[in-house]
Amino acid sequence: MTIRPLDPVQALERMMLIRAYEETLIDLHGRGRAAGTCTSVGQEAPAVGVVSALTADDLILTNHRSAGHLLARGADPGRMLAEVMGKQDGYCGGKSGSLHISAKELGIVLTSTIVGGELALATGVGLSRTMLNQPGLNKPGIVACFFGDGAATEGRFQESLNLAAVWKLPILYVCENNQWQAFVHRKETMLADGIAGQAAALGVESAVVDGNDPLAVFDAASAAIDGIRRTGKPFLLEAMTYRLRGHFEPDDQGYVDKAELAHWRDRDPILCLRARLEREGRLTADAVAAIEARVRATMEAATAFADASPYPGLDALTTDVYA
Amino acid sequence: MTTMTVNDAISAALAEEMRNDPTVMIFGEGVATKRHDLLAEFGPARVRNTPLAEGIIAGTAAGAAATGLRPVVDLLFAPFLCYAMDEIVNSAGKLRYISGGQFKFPMVVLAMTGAGWGVGAQHNHNVESWFVHSPGLKIVMPSTPADFKGLMKSAIRDDNPVLVFADIALGYSTGEVPEDAEAIPLGKAAVRREGRDVTLVSYAKTVGTCMAAADTLATAGIDAEVIDLRSLKPLDEDAILRSVAKTGRLVVVHEASRLCGVGAEIAALVAEKAFANLRAPVLRLTGPDAPPPASFPLEQAFVPQADAVVAAVRSLVAEPATA
Incomplete structure (x- = not known):
């Protein structure tokens, strides 16, 4: 299949919206108006790069750092903010909060905040894609499963890849290696710098990509997805990136090495792409100002929407327990 | 009336429900090996052996159930459910509620338990009350072949996760089962x-x-x-x-x-x-x-x-x- 190119300016705007959404959330939390949350600041590139390479029929599983995946898929930041604030108009009616937002209408399913939970569910979603792919039915899409280097230390990582390989399940495993596993640096928990090396032993193809470059991620994801659609086999893509903020908000990051943090701040994916596009003459100062204005307006409207949304009625306490 | 064992009644219920609904399938450790009649009738896509990994079996069932299938999984012995606790309790039992009702989990978990074979505490442990205490789940523990058949049929048709515990001592006990046994509703003594x-x-x-x-x-x-x-x-x-x-x-x-x-x-x-x-x-x-x-x-x-x-x-x- 032909891979449509990713418009780098659109990618930049989407990453800036993700950043602005999370900064709005941090601000709301600081003012006591939203619960603490796990942000993906610094990890916007894998979200935008991978999600842009998917089609509308594909399904996505994500985790507690889901804002980038949701917004890259076109989620309404107002409904996301409402969810985090526990409001009725949130994607889950306020019952999820920030940690496990699913949006079935966007193909974002079964978001789990149990680290590794998404890996155990992804094989089932892949299985249903395979089983429902029958003559006369629409060909279902593939599955993209986002997880971190911390989840890869769970046994479910090997269990999931192994079963996907044995059963030939159409799953793109996307490890956002952000170097941090809650409050522990990955250097303390594993000897290798990454996890992609484990895939070969399980019979799964893999690639490692610069996770701070959305265009490189898009190209790598597009090639992987093309292979999955042709062969039905799973693929592991490891995006090397960095969690620029703490495990959750608030977190003073007192445990983070200052030099390492400074090194990765210099590699901020938004600043890097913006500088590159300006250098190449593809982005003017006026265009940047216009993007910033649009993002600001979007977040102001989203905040107003979430503020205006009511809390759920107390009868919601015991609804949706059983189907 | 036909005289049959509890084990055969379970297989009979599975066969009837698999005939009635193409989305019903069964997988687990040795399922395709032991239930060869089902394998012969429905083929290797719908009757599957799995790795000895209860967590990924249960997680795969939950993911498949939420996206269009009606899986039945055999986890063999009830104490092994400890390995699958996260997928059964945190995923299948909670993700409907967490997502504000976006997903349902029509899945059945089969496991044996109870005194009778002298298998000791890691194969025999009546853990049913753990799951009674977990929201979103239903628990069935029949005593006759006719009830096993009728309740298995209801469990498979139910849109919620249902755990069916089979008492080890009853597996080879026999009883009369009506040829055209109707499903027996869950929740009726x-x-x-x-x-x-x-x-x-x-x-x-x-x-x-x-x-x-x-x-x-x-x-x-x-x-x-x-x-x-x-x-x-x-x-x-x-x-x-x-x-x-x-x-x-x-x-x-x-x-x-x-x-x-x-x-x-x-x-x-x-x-x-x-x-x-x-x-x-x-x-x-x-x-x-x-x-x-x-x-x-x-x-x-x-x-x-x-x-x-x-x-x-x-x-x-x-x-x-x-x-």
Whole structure:
């Protein structure tokens, strides 16, 4: 299949919206108006790069750092903010909060905040894609499963890849290696710098990509997805990136090495792409100002929407327990 | 009527439901090896062996259930459910609620438990009350081949995760099963024997124990009513309360340990809603707070026996009526 190119300016705007959404959330939390949350600041590139390479029929599983995946898929930041604030108009009616937002209408399913939970569910979603792919039915899409280097230390990582390989399940495993596993640096928990090396032993193809470059991620994801659609086999893509903020908000990051943090701040994916596009003459100062204005307006409207949304009625306490 | 074993009744229910609904499938450790009739009829896509990894089996079932399939998984022995606890409790049991009702989980988990084979505590542990305590799940524990077939059919058709525990000692027991057995609704107890003097409430193999005790009690002129719960959740509260209103005496009998077991819930239910009907204290006959042993005499001593039920009832009937 032909891979449509990713418009780098659109990618930049989407990453800036993700950043602005999370900064709005941090601000709301600081003012006591939203619960603490796990942000993906610094990890916007894998979200935008991978999600842009998917089609509308594909399904996505994500985790507690889901804002980038949701917004890259076109989620309404107002409904996301409402969810985090526990409001009725949130994607889950306020019952999820920030940690496990699913949006079935966007193909974002079964978001789990149990680290590794998404890996155990992804094989089932892949299985249903395979089983429902029958003559006369629409060909279902593939599955993209986002997880971190911390989840890869769970046994479910090997269990999931192994079963996907044995059963030939159409799953793109996307490890956002952000170097941090809650409050522990990955250097303390594993000897290798990454996890992609484990895939070969399980019979799964893999690639490692610069996770701070959305265009490189898009190209790598597009090639992987093309292979999955042709062969039905799973693929592991490891995006090397960095969690620029703490495990959750608030977190003073007192445990983070200052030099390492400074090194990765210099590699901020938004600043890097913006500088590159300006250098190449593809982005003017006026265009940047216009993007910033649009993002600001979007977040102001989203905040107003979430503020205006009511809390759920107390009868919601015991609804949706059983189907 | 056909005479069949519990194991065959389970297979018969599976075959009928797989014929009726192409989305029903079964997988687990040795499923395709042991249930070769199902494999022959439905093929290797719908009847699958899996790796020995209960977590990924249960997670795959949950993911598949939420996206269009009706999987049945066989996890073999109930203590192995500890490996699948996260997927059953945190994913299948909670993600409907967390997502504000976006997903449903029509899946069945099969597992064996109970004394009878001398397999010891890591293959025999009646853990049903753990799951009764977990929201979003239903728990079935039948005692006859006809009930296994009828309740399996309902469990497969139900849109919620249903755990079906098969008592090891009942697997090869036989009973009459109607050829055109209808599905038996979940949450309906069966009155196995009507009586006026005392209510014996039980489930799984100890229903037979209570029936034997009732025979002995009848020779002494004591008329016992025996209620087979069949479903532990939903619990047929009406059946219990109706019987206690009639008899005024209640003995709950189960193999699982006493502390926070199903018997405790039933005793509390009767204390709250039928206190005025009680003519004697509620008694529980249960397994002890100990891991089930392998040695045959110890294993039998773990399980309430008929003579203990008879003695318990005699102690109640001997007490002066308070009315």
